Amino acid sequence: MSTAPGRQLVADLRVADRVDATFTAEPGEVLAIIGPNGAGKSSLLHAVAGLVDVEGSAHLGDTDLLALPVRERRVGLVFQGQLLFPHLSALDNVAFGLRARGEGRAAAESVASDWLERFGIADLAGRKPRELSGGQAQRVAIARALATGPDVLLLDEPFTGLDVSVQMALRIELGRHLRDFPGITLLVTHDAIDALTLADKVLVLDDGQVAQVGPPAEVAAEPRTPHVARLVGLNLVPDGDDLISFTPDSVVVSLHEPEGSTRLRWHGPIATLAPHGDAVRLLVHASPDLLADLTPAAATELELVPGREVWLSAKATAVSRYAARR
Known part of the structure; x- marks a missing residue:
């Protein structure tokens, strides 16, 4: 060798x-x-x-x-x-x-x-x-x-x-x-x-x-980059000197702004909906783009379609926070 x-x-x-x-x-x-x-x-x-x-x-x-x-x-x-x-x-x-x-x-x-x-x-x-x-x-x-x-x-x-x-x-x-x-x-x-x-x-x-x-x-x-986050199926959001990451299934989708100070929230139109295992996965242009998973029943009940404005939220306890650079 x-x-x-x-x-x-x-x-x-x-x-x-x-x-x-x-x-x-x-x-x-x-x-x-x-x-x-x-x-x-x-x-x-x-x-x-x-x-x-x-x-x-x-x-x-x-x-x-x-x-x-x-x-x-x-x-x-x-x-x-x-x-x-x-x-x-x-x-x-x-x-x-x-x-x-x-x-x-x-x-x-x-x-x-x-x-x-x-x-x-x-x-x-x-x-x-x-x-x-x-x-x-x-x-x-x-x-x-x-x-x-x-x-x-x-x-x-x-x-x-x-x-x-x-x-x-x-x-x-x-x-x-x-x-x-x-x-x-x-x-x-x-x-x-x-x-x-x-x-x-x-x-x-x-x-x-x-x-x-x-x-x-x-x-x-x-x-530490959006590309890697997408590869491993996570959302990634810059927050000052830190980054926060969280899974799509930890995101709550609603048509109205959620209440509660413990929730992080974003707003934007649905770009795509697609089956993802047993769930429906949304891509939302929420600045940054975010993924959210919900049940087919919930997607039907909310009448979700591409272009519809939605609110996304996640509990502060459901996200991981770490330094943007080491």
Whole structure:
């Protein structure tokens, strides 16, 4: 595997008009990078890989990856769309990186065969990418990235475009391999499940800046950006130097302003109504936008429709209050 286990990654990366981020990652750690579209997630990965112009540094131990030629960085990269070589078999795709480093064919194919076996697709070794399903092709792509024993593994939304059942199976498989991977994994994802099940730490990007870093459970419990709050199904409201978060099912919906000093309240038109499990979920433009869950019977009784003005309220005891920044 990696020739340099045990080295921390300390990165300070600036990609023009897209990213200005500083972060650290420990050996053996999976760092999930989340944030809204355009936040700079993929740019961050591409900077480490050497695919975009970047300023700053990315020290892996005493070595600055940015000072090395791309082919010497010992970085494995998996894109959303697999991007396998169409003219090569699955076996040759996985062996490609090793062959490019000068490994003999027999040795490279032996390693590639082992990785195809680990991912349960050894019987597909002779197939070309066009003969593989999306899930099979992505397994080949991940095996190709791991076969070279990278120091840093970069995964750019590896489950995008796959069926939900395929995503779940591949997520479980990948998690098993990452537990044994001695290097550092940077995982860009838009799915809270990935962050909560695969990551040791979560880095939140917002407009190219690091907005929050912490263990997945901590980030989910105390989100500091609207995007993360939506990912984990919480409402988030700024309140001076603090933030308050609360669940949609703790919100009371009414047609008239609620009474009582212990209640927080907001007012605005209904944007959408949609089934959500056994409930009806409202999105209300209440400055900020808020979610509220209520029973179908209550929604019918209140005659709720898009555009109708409603009041939302929550008891002060039902919200979590914490500092906007640490």
